[in-house]
Amino acid sequence: xxxxxxxxxxxxxxxxxxxxxxxxxxxxxxxxxxxxxxxxxxxxxxxxxxxxxxxxxxxxxxxxxxxxxxxxxxxxxxxxxxxxxxxxxxxxxxxxxxxxxxxxxxxxxxxxxx
Amino acid sequence: xxxxxxxxxxxxxxxxxxxxxxxxxxxxxxxxxxxxxxxxxxxxxxxxxxxxxxxxxxxxxxxxxxxxxxxxxxxxxxxxxxxxxxxxxxxxxxxxxxxxxxxxxxxxxxx
Numbered sequence: 001x002x003x004x005x006x007x008x009x010x011x012x013x014x015x016x017x018x019x020x021x022x023x024x025x026x027x028x029x030x031x032x033x034x035x036x037x038x039x040x041x042x043x044x045x046x047x048x049x050x051x052x053x054x055x056x057x058x059x060x061x062x063x064x065x066x067x068x069x070x071x072x073x074x075x076x077x078x079x080x081x082x083x084x085x086x087x088x089x090x091x092x093x094x095x096x097x098x099x100x101x102x103x104x105x106x107x108x109x110x111x112x113x114x
Numbered sequence: 115x116x117x118x119x120x121x122x123x124x125x126x127x128x129x130x131x132x133x134x135x136x137x138x139x140x141x142x143x144x145x146x147x148x149x150x151x152x153x154x155x156x157x158x159x160x161x162x163x164x165x166x167x168x169x170x171x172x173x174x175x176x177x178x179x180x181x182x183x184x185x186x187x188x189x190x191x192x193x194x195x196x197x198x199x200x201x202x203x204x205x206x207x208x209x210x211x212x213x214x215x216x217x218x219x220x221x222x223x224x225x
Contacts, residue, residue, distance in 0.1 A: 004157070033211045042118075042204050042215030043158070056212050090157055094210060101210045105150075107159030 001028065004093050004106035012112045013081050021076040021109045025093030032074040033103065034066060035089040041068075049074055050096060086113045117139045118205050118218035125182045128224045135190040135219050147188040148167065148206040148213065149179055153159050158204065175199070190223030 005024045015021050025032050031050045047098035049068035063079045072093075078085055088110050092095035092103040117140045130144050140146055150158040162173025169181040179190045188205060200223045206213040211222055 003180050031211060040217070043205075045208075045212050045214070048211045058141075058212070061159050092158075092211075101161065103158075103210065103213070105159070107155065107157045 004029075004091055004104050006089075006091050006106040006109050008109060009107070009113075010110045012114060014114050015083060017079055017081050017113075018077065018079045019081060021078075021091075021111070022077070023074045023091030023093075025072050025091075026104050027094035027109070029035045029095045030072050031094045031096050032068060032072065033092045033094075034064070034074070034076050035090040035092065037051060037090055037108070039087070042066075043090055045051050046076070067110060083113050086111060116145075116207050116214045118207050118216035120203075120205055120218045120219050122218045123217070124222065126222040126224060129197050130194050131154060132197045133190075133192045133199070133221070135203050135205075135221070136203075137188045137190065139188060139205070139207045140186065141207050145188075145207045146179060146209060147179075148194050149173065149177070149190050149203045150186075150204045150206060150215075151175075152197055152204065152218075153201045161190070194222075195223055197225065199223055 003074050007022045033048040034046040039045040047057040052068045066076045068074045088108040090108045092105045115214050119138045148163045149161040161177045162171045162183045164171045202218045204215045204218045206215045
């Protein structure tokens with residue numbers, strides 16, 4: 001049973017570009033959350049998707065957007081990249097209403113903005 | 115606003131020694147509290163969580179944590195550390211999906 005898978009694992013972009021990161025949730029999971037982890041920091045909540053809609057959002061600008069597909073996979077899009085967007089982006093999935101709701105994290109996408 | 119403070123950035127212990135990682139939180143209501151571990155190049159793995167009930171929580175890999183409301187603390191403990199426990203440890207507070215994490219404590223284990 002595959003866990004949470006993210007692609008790509010590493011990505012290099014330049015300032016002003018746009019990037020799309022992808023996430024496939026663990027089998028049986030229907031909710032996807034995205035977190036940004038800057039170097040030396042704990043992860044910060046970006047947003048959560050359930051039933052193809054953004055349900056909760058953290059303190060991130062509109063340059064950060066997302067999407068959830070009918071198969072529960074998700075994308076994170078970042079427009080007009082800034083140097084400060086360099087970070088590890090983590091996707092986490094869970095099953096809503098499950099007996100033991102908890103987040104399962106992927107290994108992340110390391111984004112470097114030059 | 116909710117927040118988490120992990121006072122120790124880096125802790126070094128010898129293999130077989132006991133371990134306690136500190137976590138203090140600020141939260142407006144009864145908190146949901148979590149401890150996660152992150153190994154290099156890996157995502158976060160949940161060690162244990164506290165929602166309600168018994169304030170001493172048992173987790174995986176021999177870890178436990180104690181919720182102390184009066185001290186706003188949720189410290190992680192292990193009686194005997196193994197070399198494989200070397201990793202970064204994060205305390206978090208919040209709902210299941212929307213967590214606020216501390217900055218983490220890096221654990222080094224000496225042979």
